[in-house]
Amino acid sequence: MTKPDLLIHAAFKLFYENGIHAVGINRILQETGVAKKTLYHHFASKEALLEAVLVYRDQTFMDWLTARMMAAGEGKLAVLALFDALDDWFHDRVEVLLPFKGCFFMKANGEFSDHIVNGLCQRHKQNITAFIQANLVGQVSKLAPADLAQSISVLKEGAIAQAYVAGDLNAAKRAKAMAVALFAEE
Amino acid sequence: MTKPDLLIHAAFKLFYENGIHAVGINRILQETGVAKKTLYHHFASKEALLEAVLVYRDQTFMDWLTARMMAAGEGKLAVLALFDALDDWFHDRVEVLLPFKGCFFMKANGEFSDHIVNGLCQRHKQNITAFIQANLVGQVSKLAPADLAQSISVLKEGAIAQAYVAGDLNAAKRAKAMAVALFAEE
DNA sequence: TTAAGGGGAGACCAATCGGTCTACTCTATG
DNA sequence: CATAGAGTAGACCGATTGGTCTCCCCTTAA
Numbered sequence: 001m002t003k004p005d006l007l008i009h010a011a012f013k014l015f016y017e018n019g020i021h022a023v024g025i026n027r028i029l030q031e032t033g034v035a036k037k038t039l040y041h042h043f044a045s046k047e048a049l050l051e052a053v054l055v056y057r058d059q060t061f062m063d064w065l066t067a068r069m070m071a072a073g074e075g076k077l078a079v080l081a082l083f084d085a086l087d088d089w090f091h092d093r094v095e096v097l098l099p100f101k102g103c104f105f106m107k108a109n110g111e112f113s114d115h116i117v118n119g120l121c122q123r124h125k126q127n128i129t130a131f132i133q134a135n136l137v138g139q140v141s142k143l144a145p146a147d148l149a150q151s152i153s154v155l156k157e158g159a160i161a162q163a164y165v166a167g168d169l170n171a172a173k174r175a176k177a178m179a180v181a182l183f184a185e186e
Numbered sequence: 187m188t189k190p191d192l193l194i195h196a197a198f199k200l201f202y203e204n205g206i207h208a209v210g211i212n213r214i215l216q217e218t219g220v221a222k223k224t225l226y227h228h229f230a231s232k233e234a235l236l237e238a239v240l241v242y243r244d245q246t247f248m249d250w251l252t253a254r255m256m257a258a259g260e261g262k263l264a265v266l267a268l269f270d271a272l273d274d275w276f277h278d279r280v281e282v283l284l285p286f287k288g289c290f291f292m293k294a295n296g297e298f299s300d301h302i303v304n305g306l307c308q309r310h311k312q313n314i315t316a317f318i319q320a321n322l323v324g325q326v327s328k329l330a331p332a333d334l335a336q337s338i339s340v341l342k343e344g345a346i347a348q349a350y351v352a353g354d355l356n357a358a359k360r361a362k363a364m365a366v367a368l369f370a371e372e
Numbered sequence: 373t374t375a376a377g378g379g380g381a382g383a384c385c386a387a388t389c390g391g392t393c394t395a396c397t398c399t400a401t402g
Numbered sequence: 403c404a405t406a407g408a409g410t411a412g413a414c415c416g417a418t419t420g421g422t423c424t425c426c427c428c429t430t431a432a
Contacts, residue, residue: 003379019297021207025420035380036421046420102296109351110293111205125352151360153352158344158361165295166311166339174337175344181367189409211390221410222391232390 004042004052006032012053016104020050020111047116050108054120057104058127064096066131076183078135079152083176086156090163090172102164103157129153141183148182155179190228190238192218198239202290206236206297233302236294240306243290244313250282252317262369264321265338269362272342276349276358288350289343315339327369334368341365 001009010032014023025046029036043049065085072081085094092099109121133149141148159175162168187195196218200209211232215222229235251271258267271280278285295307319335327334345361348354 017299019207019299021205022297024418026418036382037423038379040421041379101299103347106292106347106351107296110288110296111208113203113205113287121351122353129352147360150348150354150357151364153354154344154348154357154360155340155364156344157347158340158342161289161292161343161347162336162340165292165307165343166315167308168336168339171336171340174333174340178337178341178364178368181370182364184367210388212388219410222412223393224409226391227408 003034003038007034007039007042007049008052008056011049012057012104013098015050015053015108016098016101020108051116051120054105054108054117054124058120058124060096061124062127062131064094065128069131069135075135075139079132079139080176080179082132082152082156083159083172083179086159086163086175087172090159090169100163103160106157106161125153125157128156139183143182151182152179189220189224193220193225193228193235194238194242197235198243198290199284201236201239201294202284202287206294237302237306240291240294240303240310244306244310246282247310248313248317250280251314255317255321261321261325265318266362266365268318268338268342269345269358269365272345272349272361273358276345276355286349289346292343292347311339311343314342325369329368337368338365 007028011023011028014028014031025036025039028034028049029039039049043052065082068085069078069081072078072084088094089097090100105121105124108117112118129149129152132152133145136145136148136152139145139148143151155175155178159171162171162174168174193214197209197214200214200217211222211225214220214235215225225235229238251268254271255264255267258264258270274280275283276286291307291310294303298304315335315338318338319331322331322334322338325331325334329337341361341364345357348357348360354360
């Protein structure tokens with residue numbers, strides 16, 4: 001593993017578990033055994049490292065989620081598979097995402113305001129919603145695809161938040177049941 | 187306004203907008219014009235001040251929410267009023283809660299791990315869920331009151347998260363529509 | 373064999389962190 | 403009037419922050 005990747009992985013783990021401002025550069029160096037000069041050779045600043053971490057997490061998460069959804073089929077099937085994937089995540093059955101500690105982008109977003117980080121977090125969420133919407137065209141629902149995608153996103157965000165702070169590990173199952181209702185023919 | 191209250195209000199505003207670790211004691215003092223000695227006369231540490239801030243926000247939020255729900259009626263009416271209240275919050279129509287910047291407890295929780303703060307945040311969420319559940323006994327639904335309260339909480343958390351990071355200010359309306367479906371007779 | 377150069381270890385820097393302390397003022401009560 | 407308590411200003415403390423720089427080793431090529 002290259003030094004930059006090593007730093008990104010370690011930084012993500014520490015940021016995710018302890019918060020971004022709470023973790024100093026020296027802690028990351030100590031954890032990885034990398035020299036300070038090497039870090040600043042590859043990244044201009046802590047902020048630059050953080051941006052790389054956000055990009056890394058965005059790719060890892062999106063790759064995992066899209067793979068899970070596509071594997072389940074198309075349309076409604078893919079969307080409902082999202083909640084099964086979340087359930088696995090909450091129960092720490094997804095190694096590549098590390099032990100569940102909530103949504104990294106929610107946490108990162110909360111530590112900054114009017115900052116590049118906020119834009120990156122918002123974009124990550126928008127990408128997910130857009131992917132959901134892409135799987136919804138032509139589905140039976142009372143809602144238009146765009147509104148339906150937003151509602152699904154509300155359920156997704158709610159499940160993550162509820163599982164994290166309240167420790168309700170079944171939140172994904174509840175959210176899935178509500179998602180099913182959105183597709184009801186009536 | 188007493189000095190402690192002044193400090194708590196200012197600290198909350200700064201923590202809420204910028205994150206907790208990102209705001210130093212000196213910044214709070216500068217903003218309030220209070221002397222450092224006075225702060226440490228009333229609070230043992232920054233952590234103690236933070237705890238007071240969390241208690242303050244918990245009370246403010248719960249008082250506002252319960253009042254809004256009770257004013258709307260009982261049972262299902264009260265629960266659905268929750269989402270109307272959220273909608274007002276998202277649109278900055280609730281002065282006492284300050285301009286909407288997401289859930290303070292979610293943000294605070296994300297900046298700590300294995301810390302008193304986490305317990306306080308979890309308790310705040312539990313209090314809300316318990317209050318919701320108390321309004322649900324005897325309501326018509328496919329779900330038991332406890333499960334129904336958890337599902338409503340998922341919708342509530344999702345609406346807040348979605349409104350905050352994605353900037354979807356209509357998230358409360360979407361969540362309300364899904365909540366209505368939970369009470370469907372079928 | 374030797375010279376050159378890139379990267380690693382970590383000493384070092386100014387700034388800031390949370391927190392303490394001294395010296396002084398104001399106000400309210402006995 | 404005297405005294406006590408709450409307040410202010412801000413110097414000061416050690417620790418830690420993000421970031422720079424120097425020294426040295428180790429590889430590589432002539």
